[in-house]
Amino acid sequence: xxxxxxxxxxxxxxxxxxxxxxxxxxxxxxxxxxxxxxxxxxxxxxxxxxxxxxxxxxxxxxxxxxxxxxxxxxxxxxxxxxxxxxxxxxxxxxxxxxxxxxxxxxxxxxxxxxxxxxxxxxxxxxxxxxxxxxxxxxxxxxxxxxxxxxxxxxxxxxxxxxxxxxxxxxxxxxxxxxxxxxxxxxxxxxxxxxxxxxxxxxxxxxxxxxxxxxxxxxxxxxxxxxxxxxxxxxxxxxxxxxxxxxxxxxxxxxxxxxxxxxxxxxxxxxxxxxxxxxxxxxxxxxxxxxxxxxxxxxxxxxxxxxxxxxxxxxxxxxxxxxxxxxxxxxxxxxxxxxxxxxxxxxxxxxxxxxxxxxxxxxxxxxxxxxxxxxxxxxxxxxxxxxxxxxxxxxxxxxxxxxxxxxxxxxxxxxxxxxxxxxxxxxxxxxxxxxxxxxxxxxxxxxxxxxxxxxxxxxxxxxxxxxxxxxxxxxxxxxxxxxxxxxxxxxxxxxxxxxxxxxxxxx
Amino acid sequence: xxxxxxxxxxxxxxxxxxxxxxxxxxxxxxxxxxxxxxxxxxxxxxxxxxxxxxxxxxxxxxxxxxxxxxxxxxxxxxxxxxxxxxxxxxxxxxxxxxx
Numbered sequence: 313x314x315x316x317x318x319x320x321x322x323x324x325x326x327x328x329x330x331x332x333x334x335x336x337x338x339x340x341x342x343x344x345x346x347x348x349x350x351x352x353x354x355x356x357x358x359x360x361x362x363x364x365x366x367x368x369x370x371x372x373x374x375x376x377x378x379x380x381x382x383x384x385x386x387x388x389x390x391x392x393x394x395x396x397x398x399x400x401x402x403x404x405x406x407x408x409x410x411x412x413x414x415x416x417x418x419x420x421x422x423x424x425x426x427x428x429x430x431x432x433x434x435x436x437x438x439x440x441x442x443x444x445x446x447x448x449x450x451x452x453x454x455x456x457x458x459x460x461x462x463x464x465x466x467x468x469x470x471x472x473x474x475x476x477x478x479x480x481x482x483x484x485x486x487x488x489x490x491x492x493x494x495x496x497x498x499x500x501x502x503x504x505x506x507x508x509x510x511x512x513x514x515x516x517x518x519x520x521x522x523x524x525x526x527x528x529x530x531x532x533x534x535x536x537x538x539x540x541x542x543x544x545x546x547x548x549x550x551x552x553x554x555x556x557x558x559x560x561x562x563x564x565x566x567x568x569x570x571x572x573x574x575x576x577x578x579x580x581x582x583x584x585x586x587x588x589x590x591x592x593x594x595x596x597x598x599x600x601x602x603x604x605x606x607x608x609x610x611x612x613x614x615x616x617x618x619x620x621x622x623x624x625x626x627x628x629x630x631x632x633x634x635x636x637x638x639x640x641x642x643x644x645x646x647x648x649x650x651x652x653x654x655x656x657x658x659x660x661x662x663x664x665x666x667x668x669x670x671x672x673x674x675x676x677x678x679x680x681x682x683x684x685x686x687x688x689x690x691x692x693x694x695x696x697x698x699x700x701x702x703x704x705x706x707x708x709x710x711x712x713x714x715x716x717x718x719x720x721x722x723x724x725x726x727x728x729x730x731x732x733x734x735x736x737x738x739x740x741x742x743x744x745x746x747x748x749x750x751x752x753x754x755x756x757x758x759x760x761x762x763x764x765x766x767x768x769x770x771x772x773x774x775x776x777x778x779x780x781x782x783x784x785x786x787x788x789x790x791x792x793x794x795x796x797x798x799x800x801x802x803x804x805x806x807x808x809x810x811x812x813x814x815x816x817x818x
Numbered sequence: 819x820x821x822x823x824x825x826x827x828x829x830x831x832x833x834x835x836x837x838x839x840x841x842x843x844x845x846x847x848x849x850x851x852x853x854x855x856x857x858x859x860x861x862x863x864x865x866x867x868x869x870x871x872x873x874x875x876x877x878x879x880x881x882x883x884x885x886x887x888x889x890x891x892x893x894x895x896x897x898x899x900x901x902x903x904x905x906x907x908x909x910x911x912x913x914x915x916x917x
Binding site: 510550556627646654661662674685688702703 | 827849854856870895901911
């Protein structure tokens with residue numbers, strides 16, 4: 313029974329809870345048991361909030377028993393929250409030693425919305441330190457393992473959230489995407505991940521890495537589940553000055569429309585630039601099969617050129633570190649977090665430098681120094697200034713492309729999950745995992761990854777990325793849901809069910 | 819083209835308030851050089867007349883009513899402090915002995 317519960321979708325679980333076929337407490341306990349049995353191996357969670365999860369589940373069950381309207385279509389369904397969102401009463405570490413043991417005094421807006429919707433937060437998930445990375449190997453709390461192959465990474469920075477979904481530890485998760493940290497982990501774990509339009513989901517209580525790029529979003533095992541979660545967390549928030557004051561796009565209706573399997577009249581552009589030497593053959597082949605499937609669904613598929621997308625990666629690795637070097641200045645050992653070396657008459661400045669040296673990992677230090685360099689006088693115009701101009705050109709490429717097509721598609725990441733350790737000492741190789749995802753962050757446009765079958769050479773999941781214009785999320789949800797339905801029909805079931813059984817700890 | 823020396827890394831680390839060891843200077847000098855060589859490609863794009871984008875969504879100032887709303891209590895604000903004294907953050911000395 314409990315393994316059946318952990319394999320259901322969020323939509324199915326919510327329906328069963330409302331129909332009194334199962335209680336939210338049973339559902340929650342089944343997922344907590346699953347975490348207890350396998351998370352010693354997977355390491356998706358940094359903190360499990362057992363007592364509060366069960367009490368939130370009990371509250372939903374009382375509503376159901378009393379015949380009250382559910383707080384949301386996902387009431388009673390468990391969720392894994394990336395450890396970059398604050399939640400009062402639970403630790404928030406961002407995968408960093410500098411915040412070890414810090415318990416924030418307030419809830420992020422996303423956290424508050426989840427709790428008010430009756431969603432059961434199981435705990436906080438592992439991540440690359442301050443969301444800087446593509447593998448979770450940069451976490452100070454150990455790497456998370458990919459349930460498809462425990463010797464491989466689950467992507468990053470949101471590898472804890474993606475692994476929790478693929479390991480059936482939670483049917484829903486929250487991620488953040490600055491350069492691909494929702495979509496690339498989804499791609500390499502065979503799950504669904506969505507980066508909404510910049511400003512579509514509140515950043516209040518999201519610990520900042522690169523403020524002009526950071527965007528929270530939903531993660532799930534199906535497109536419909538992601539859409540249901542998107543509508544819960546999306547919307548205007550006066551506490552976030554960059555929040556968009558506009559209605560959440562109708563993504564649930566779009567997903568349901570897509571599930572009917574008809575894309576006739578939809579114009580889809582294949583981004584020409586996202587192919588070539590860095591792309592694994594099995595990824596390219598799976599992507600081409602997906603494009604054929606989209607054609608078979610009735611879509612009008614054409615090739616589109618976005619000539620500046622090739623420069624998105626270098627522009628990103630100037631803009632994001634520049635903003636990070638400024639944002640992470642807040643970790644100064646004075647008001648919260650770690651303090652090291654406050655002895656022998658050391659000055660505040662010395663304590664600050666010693667604390668940051670001890671509290672930050674190598675990748676965070678690299679990015680702070682790159683950002684410091686790119687912003688320094690004499691280099692500013694050639695690096696940061698030029699990157700901002702490239703950013704404009706990338707937005708123009710999107711605008712031109714969307715004049716002719718409704719959505720753009722590409723592989724989500726050039727390769728399948730790589731081996732743990734393979735790219736640790738080669739930062740530039742690690743950065744290439746985000747080759748296809750970064751343009752949408754720079755332009756602020758929405759994009760998502762939906763599983764596109766398995767790669768021929770290694771049998772590991774490949775992601776199909778669907779990109780849409782700003783605030784037109786419904787377009788990509790419709791396409792992704794139609795593709796997902798066709799894929800499951802062709803494979804005779806959901807792709808995620810092919811993930812190997814994990815050894816259960818005794 | 820960048821060519822980052824150990825001295826430059828030491829300078830950057832000082833500006834960024836990061837204490838670094840001698841071994842780290844060697845490691846970072848090599849890595850930062852490779853990263854900067856690779857991101858310097860942005861310079862290949864002809865963009866003299868292109869306006870820079872700092873932010874994807876064009877927003878001007880957002881105003882709200884100037885209303886009192888509850889903030890953190892003193893206890894909450896100090897709860898995560900590495901050191902507190904008399905209801906305040908206790909910090910190391912800011913000025914040098916000679917100052």
